Amino acid sequence: xxxxxxxxxxxxxxxxxxxxxxxxxxxxxxxxxxxxxxxxxxxxxxxxxxxxxxxxxxxxxxxxxxxxxxxxxxxxxxxxxxxxxxxxxxxxxxxxxxxxxxxxxxxxxxxxxxxxxxxxxxxxxxxxxxxxxxxxxxxxxxxxxxxxxxxxxxxxxxxxxxxxxxxxxxxxxxxxxxxxxxxxxxxxxxxxxxxxxxxxxxxxxxxxxxxxxxxxxxxxxxxxxxxxxxxxxxxxxxxxx
Numbered sequence: 001x002x003x004x005x006x007x008x009x010x011x012x013x014x015x016x017x018x019x020x021x022x023x024x025x026x027x028x029x030x031x032x033x034x035x036x037x038x039x040x041x042x043x044x045x046x047x048x049x050x051x052x053x054x055x056x057x058x059x060x061x062x063x064x065x066x067x068x069x070x071x072x073x074x075x076x077x078x079x080x081x082x083x084x085x086x087x088x089x090x091x092x093x094x095x096x097x098x099x100x101x102x103x104x105x106x107x108x109x110x111x112x113x114x115x116x117x118x119x120x121x122x123x124x125x126x127x128x129x130x131x132x133x134x135x136x137x138x139x140x141x142x143x144x145x146x147x148x149x150x151x152x153x154x155x156x157x158x159x160x161x162x163x164x165x166x167x168x169x170x171x172x173x174x175x176x177x178x179x180x181x182x183x184x185x186x187x188x189x190x191x192x193x194x195x196x197x198x199x200x201x202x203x204x205x206x207x208x209x210x211x212x213x214x215x216x217x218x219x220x221x222x223x224x225x226x227x228x229x230x231x232x233x234x235x236x237x238x239x240x241x
Contacts, residue, residue: 028069032092034059035066039089051082098126104193105160106133107153107180108171112195114145116171121146130169132159156180160187167191174198181208 038059042050052063059066070076073095076088093099104120106113117130133150135141140150151159160168168184170177170192177196184192184206191207194200202208 024072028072031061031065031069032096035069036089036092036096036098039085039092042085043089047085049082049084055083101127102129102166103163104128104130104167104169105156105165106130106148106169106171107156107184109133109135109140109145109150110171113169113171116169116195117146117148121148128167131163131165134159157183157187160184160189165189167193170194170196170200172196 035055038055050058052066055066056063061069070088073091076083076091090099106117109117113133117133120128120130130148133145133148134153134156135150136153141152143150159165165187166189168180168189168191170180170184172180174197177194177198178200181192181194181200181202185203189206191209192200192202194208194210195213196210197212197214199210200208
């Protein structure tokens with residue numbers, strides 16, 4: 001059987017397996033978007049199939065790691081053939097929920113909020129749409145950012161309830177972020193993308209993904225420091241010789 005045909009048959013079964021199995025580790029989930037990005041590049045180049053070995057060399061993970069990650073969701077490869085690029089792309093998209101449309105609201109239309117909205121509108125084409133933004137500052141209410149109307153924050157709960165909003169993006173200061181999360185959760189939001197520099201508490205029915213930009217920058221500083229210390233240690237060894 002051709003791999004793309006096998007892939008199409010496995011899509012539903014893979015998702016069912018994911019629902020029935022124990023919770024997949026967050027580390028695995030965070031690698032899936034990377035796999036998908038590289039599969040997009042392969043699709044653009046017209047590549048039909050790829051082995052786990054070649055995919056490993058391309059993406060930077062071991063072939064064993066790739067196979068283990070994908071095996072959490074089903075048996076996608078075929079021995080002696082490898083992976084169908086189109087089939088695997090579709091499988092990972094479905095696993096990530098990217099075969100659906102998502103309506104989002106932005107809370108906090110300051111500099112960060114505007115930057116995030118511009119990125120989503122101009123750089124993402126995966127079914128995520130910001131349909132409204134909310135602010136407390138009178139000077140911003142009634143204006144637009146990237147064609148998105150900025151509404152009064154006091155109308156947030158009603159808007160989310162009336163428009164079946166899926167995701168709330170929080171771009172407010174740390175002192176107000178929890179209150180925004182509480183309102184979104186009360187209104188029935190399904191997911192929160194948090195850019196405030198604070199850890200939020202949300203009900204069990206709400207998925208939460210926090211992006212702390214400073215954490216990433218601090219990690220970069222650590223790796224730079226470690227490399228500098230390694231280079232200094234090598235330099236000392238060479239000098240002693």
